[in-house]
Amino acid sequence: MKALVLAGGSGTRLRPITHTSAKQLVPVANKPVLHYALESIADAGINEVGIVVGDTQAEIEAAVGDGTRFNLSVTYLRQAAPLGLAHAVLIARDYLGDDDFVMYLGDNFIVGGINDLVSTFRAERPAAQILLTQVANPQDFGVAELDAGGRVVGLEEKPSKPKSDLALVGVYLFTSSIHTAVTELKPSWRGELEITDAIQWLIDEQYRVESTVICGYWKDTGNVTDMLEVNRLVLESLEPEVSGSVDRASQLIGRVVVEKGAVVRGSRIVGPAIIGAGTEVSASYIGPFTSIARDCRIIDSEIEYSIVLPRASISGVRRIEASLIGHDVEVTPAPPTPRAHRLVLGDHSKVQISS
Numbered sequence: 026m027k028a029l030v031l032a033g034g035s036g037t038r039l040r041p042i043t044h045t046s047a048k049q050l051v052p053v054a055n056k057p058v059l060h061y062a063l064e065s066i067a068d069a070g071i072n073e074v075g076i077v078v079g080d081t082q083a084e085i086e087a088a089v090g091d092g093t094r095f096n097l098s099v100t101y102l103r104q105a106a107p108l109g110l111a112h113a114v115l116i117a118r119d120y121l122g123d124d125d126f127v128m129y130l131g132d133n134f135i136v137g138g139i140n141d142l143v144s145t146f147r148a149e150r151p152a153a154q155i156l157l158t159q160v161a162n163p164q165d166f167g168v169a170e171l172d173a174g175g176r177v178v179g180l181e182e183k184p185s186k187p188k189s190d191l192a193l194v195g196v197y198l199f200t201s202s203i204h205t206a207v208t209e210l211k212p213s214w215r216g217e218l219e220i221t222d223a224i225q226w227l228i229d230e231q232y233r234v235e236s237t238v239i240c241g242y243w244k245d246t247g248n249v250t251d252m253l254e255v256n257r258l259v260l261e262s263l264e265p266e267v268s269g270s271v272d273r274a275s276q277l278i279g280r281v282v283v284e285k286g287a288v289v290r291g292s293r294i295v296g297p298a299i300i301g302a303g304t305e306v307s308a309s310y311i312g313p314f315t316s317i318a319r320d321c322r323i324i325d326s327e328i329e330y331s332i333v334l335p336r337a338s339i340s341g342v343r344r345i346e347a348s349l350i351g352h353d354v355e356v357t358p359a360p361p362t363p364r365a366h367r368l369v370l371g372d373h374s375k376v377q378i379s380s
Contacts, residue, residue, distance in 0.1 A: 026147065027124050028066045029117050032059060032131040033079030033104045047081035049131040050088050051252060051349075052332065054259040054316050055284075055301050057088055059131045063095045066129060069143040075100045075120045076131075077113045109217030111207045114199075123201040125150070128220075130195030134255045135239075139196060142237060152202040152232035153224050156194035158239050166192035167221040169236060177234045180221040182213060193221065194239065202232055249349045256332050257314040260297035269300065284319070292323075301335070312346070326356075 032049045049059035066074060074097045078085050082103065092099030102117050114121075114128065127143060135156075146154045155177065157169050163184075170179035170188040179188065197220065206223040213219045228234050263280045269287030271277060279296030283289060286302040294300070294311040301319035311317065312329020322338040328345040337354040339345065350356065366378060 026071050026143070027121055027126040028071045028074045029113065029121065029126050029128045030059075030062060030066070030074055030076045030131050031110065031113050031128070032076050032085050033081070033107050033113075047084045047088075050081075050084060052316065052318060052334065053134070053252070053256045054263065055299050055318055058134060058255075059085070059088065060095075061134060062129050062131050063089065063092070063097060065135065065138040066127065067096050068138050069127075069140045071127065071143070072096060073098050073100075075102050075117050077102045077104050077117065079104050079107060107217075109213070109215075110220035111210055111218035111223045114203060114220070114223070115207050115218065118204055121201075121204075125198070125200050128197045128199065133195035135194065135196065136258065142196070142198065145237075146198040149235070150200060151235040152200050152227050153234045154198040155224065155234070155236050156196050156239055157191040157236050158194050159190050160192040161190070163187035163190045163192050167219075168192055171236065177224075177228060177236050179228070180225045182215075182219045182221040191238065197224075202227060206230075252349060253314075253330060253332065253347060256316055257330070260299065260314050260316065263297045263299065265296065269302070279313070295329075 032047065050057040053061070063074065074092060076085065076089065076099055078101055082101065086101060089099055100120055102120060104113060104116055127139065142154065142156065155169065160166060164187055165183060167180060167182045168184055168187045168189055169177055169191045171191065172178045181188070203223060206226040207218065209226055210218045210222050213222065224234060263282060265280045265282065267277070267283045268285040269283040269289065271283060271289040272291065274291040275289045276293045278294065281294050281296040282299040284300060284302040287300045287304045289300065290307045292306045292309045292311065295313050297313060298311050298315045300306060300317050301321065303320040304317050306323045308325045309323045310327040311323065314330045315328055317323060317333045318335040320336045321333055322340065324340040326339045326342045326345070328339060330346050331348040331350065333350045334352045336352055337350050339356040341358045342356050368376065370376060
């Protein structure tokens with residue numbers, strides 16, 4: 026069995042961060058989201074992975090390499106344009122051959138991994154196995170319709186009038202039957218080859234399509250709100266560790282990680298929180314659910330429930346929260362401006378000014 030990981034796409038909902046960085050590499054608890062996906066695949070006993078890449082190919086390759094660090098063998102598959110999930114399957118045809126495979130969207134996050142899902146699929150081998158979860162906004166996702174017995178009877182991509190609240194999670198398992206389905210597709214109204222249409226073709230042609238409704242935690246980390254929520258969740262399981270330098274004037278409260286080479290002076294850090302290697306925190310407050318990446322400077326500032334990317338600097342600022350701060354950013358107070366009142370007052374006026 027192989028894996029097909031999708032790591033292309035432009036990440037429009039995470040702009041401006043993704044103007045200069047791949048959305049799959051935005052860190053959660055100081056580790057790229059894509060790395061969590063690759064670790065889940067390796068944990069499930071799969072070691073051959075094709076990664077579909079686009080304009081950010083060089084950055085993805087630099088972050089993943091040949092896969093050795095994940096106990097994987099990685100092959101990169103170039104997609105000229107993001108033309109849909111089924112299009113990614115189409116261009117990966119030669120790589121996948123006739124093998125079964127799991128398709129994993131590289132910006133999705135699933136707590137607990139995919140071991141059970143892969144084991145069930147290997148034992149039962151339906152043509153397709155999909156993951157579903159209840160969502161409050163099904164119109165923003167691919168949506169599944171189930172019959173009374175729980176079998177999948179219909180799928181629709183981003184419907185204006187959803188027939189259920191069950192959205193497709195970004196992990197799919199297929200036999201080689203899916204290749205026949207994708208060759209039968211025509212572009213949708215979005216101009217893409219939709220994987221929902223390919224699975225619907227399998228259903229229409231009487232192939233067996235199974236579903237699993239997951240009750241655990243899943244997030245598509247395509248926007249800042251969800252990214253911060255995933256960061257919170259991962260930090261909840263953090264084990265405290267201090268490998269850097271923390272002076273006596275500082276307080277570490279709860280689950281706090283200070284990585285090697287980090288320096289904390291005269292500061293208060295309330296966990297769960299992580300301070301990256303080479304980062305300096307001085308005369309500052311770091312609140313819960315905050316990830317500070319490597320080589321940052323947090324000076325005389327307060328920040329919580331946020332993600333700060335490498336080499337960012339925050340100095341003299343109160344207060345930052347629920348924020349995603351990009352690479353090499355500088356955040357400082359606004360310069361003081363003269364305060365003055367300009368008045369045109371009529372005769373016998375009475376004016377009270379508080380200043």
